Amino acid sequence: MTDTATILKEMREKAPLVQCITNYVAMNVAANVLLSAGASPAMVHCEEEAGEFAGLASALTVNIGTLSPLWIGGMKAAIDGATAKGTPWVFDPVAHFATDFRRNAARELLERGPTILRGNASEILAFSGATGGGKGVDAGDSVEAAEETARRLASERTMVVAVTGENDFVTDGTRSARIHGGSPIMPKVTALGCALTCLVGAFAGARPDDPFSATVAALSFYAVAGSHAHDIAEGPGTFAVHFLDQLASLTPAELEAEARITLP
Ligand SMILES: Nc1ncnc2c1ncn2[C@@H]1O[C@H](COP(=O)(O)OP(=O)(O)OP(=O)(O)O)[C@@H](O)[C@H]1O
Ligand SMILES: Cc1ncsc1CCO
Ligand SMILES: [Mg+2]
Numbered sequence: 001m002t003d004t005a006t007i008l009k010e011m012r013e014k015a016p017l018v019q020c021i022t023n024y025v026a027m028n029v030a031a032n033v034l035l036s037a038g039a040s041p042a043m044v045h046c047e048e049e050a051g052e053f054a055g056l057a058s059a060l061t062v063n064i065g066t067l068s069p070l071w072i073g074g075m076k077a078a079i080d081g082a083t084a085k086g087t088p089w090v091f092d093p094v095a096h097f098a099t100d101f102r103r104n105a106a107r108e109l110l111e112r113g114p115t116i117l118r119g120n121a122s123e124i125l126a127f128s129g130a131t132g133g134g135k136g137v138d139a140g141d142s143v144e145a146a147e148e149t150a151r152r153l154a155s156e157r158t159m160v161v162a163v164t165g166e167n168d169f170v171t172d173g174t175r176s177a178r179i180h181g182g183s184p185i186m187p188k189v190t191a192l193g194c195a196l197t198c199l200v201g202a203f204a205g206a207r208p209d210d211p212f213s214a215t216v217a218a219l220s221f222y223a224v225a226g227s228h229a230h231d232i233a234e235g236p237g238t239f240a241v242h243f244l245d246q247l248a249s250l251t252p253a254e255l256e257a258e259a260r261i262t263l264p
Contacts, residue, residue: 008203016040016057019044020198021061021075023063023065025194026065026194030043036245036247061092061200065092076109079109083112088115092119121165147169151171152173180261181226182227
């Protein structure tokens with residue numbers, strides 16, 4: 001079996017508990033994506049318990065999509081709890097370029113050293129200081145335009161960076177991969193990127209010693225499920241339903257046969 005298929009199998013066997021600090025739009029979508037895929041989501045974000053809970057989880061994901069000051073305290077507590085146990089954490093810097101509040105919060109969270117950074121092309125590109133074409137939470141730049149920034153961030157900060165879009169790009173600064181597939185309907189269903197960030201957490205929770213391979217596996221699994229759902233969906237509404245069914249039914253053997261990963 002390829003590494004990607006093996007990691008899917010291991011993720012389902014372990015059914016990792018993933019603490020998801022995500023936004024109000026994504027909470028339900030992400031929990032369903034994780035349950036369908038075979039992981040165990042828990043949306044726990046308040047400062048009083050987020051750090052303690054992180055000690056129980058196999059992975060933590062942090063997303064600033066609907067940020068407020070109280071949530072930042074919960075995020076920092078959870079990150080400190082995860083870091084103390086060597087638990088991987090994934091950062092999704094939603095629209096961090098849009099306002100000073102978001103920019104400052106994203107900078108502080110990035111300083112805490114995520115294991116994996118996952119964003120759309122405009123979000124990753126904006127870390128280079130470029131203004132880019134992002135329109136709020138939606139990307140306006142190509143993945144290719146963000147690849148150099150992704151490589152530089154990954155090697156400077158010793159983390160994995162995943163840029164998603166029509167084709168996805170993953171790098172740890174040394175190794176890189178492109179993942180093909182998915183569907184142009186995916187950006188028309190809200191929070192599929194945010195849910196992917198949580199799913200990357202589940203795969204990293206199954207392979208904490210190899211976050212690069214875990215990220216490639218998660219994105220490949222998502223892309224194949226997205227391609228399958230595309231073939232039977234009639235639009236964004238039915239896509240969302242079929243996509244969950246595909247995440248639940250896709251086997252490691254199908255993933256092995258259909259994943260399209262190229263090395264740049
Ligand atoms: N044009 C496309 N063709 C195929 N797949 C796509 C396309 N655009 C996005 N995707 C896929 O959709 C998923 C979400 O990526 P996207 O870059 O849209 O995230 P995002 O902008 O953070 O989403 P959101 O903020 O709505 O949660 C990824 O798996 C990506 O590969
Ligand atoms: C629509 C939206 N607004 C803030 S977060 C979010 C979900 C997609 O990122
Ligand atoms: Mg996003």
